[in-house]
Amino acid sequence: MFQPFKLKSTLGRSHNVDLDDTLRAKKTFGGLGYDKTPSYGLTKYPDEPLFKGIESFQKDNGLRKDGVMKPGGETQTTLNHVLTRNELAKKHKRSNGAGIDSRQLYGMFDKFTSQPFHASDSAYSTQCCATGTSDCEND
Secondary structure, three states, X not given: OOOOOOOOOXXXXXXXXXXXHHHHHHHHHHHOOOOOOOOOOOOOOOOHHHHHHHHHHHHHOOOOOOOXXXXXXXXXXXXXXXXXXXXXXXXXXXXXXXXXXXXXXXXXXXXXXXXXXXXXXXXXXXXXXOOOOXXXXXX
């Protein structure tokens, strides 16, 4: 069963990180093609490939590129949007073998997340739950 990505603490170069968060992030970003496993293998310790992967993900999704992911923050929220979108697309494809209409996908997404998900060209944006706008601070 699909589980959203959750953090116990902030993940970043200058933060004391939770090692379980680090390993889960490496596996998740690796599955999306953003974290390359170094020659010494996959470890639970933070390393530069992980932070570069977070930065690449942030850049590709129109987020501030700082290599930091906070619990409930915009990077974690966007990561969950991408993971949910991918999971729903896989389930839809398995169910009938056909492609999926993006409007239908975003409607399905909204049923499974706390924040609406909308496409704007190739970049994705979230709306603030409290105000319904995209100009939320500390999201």
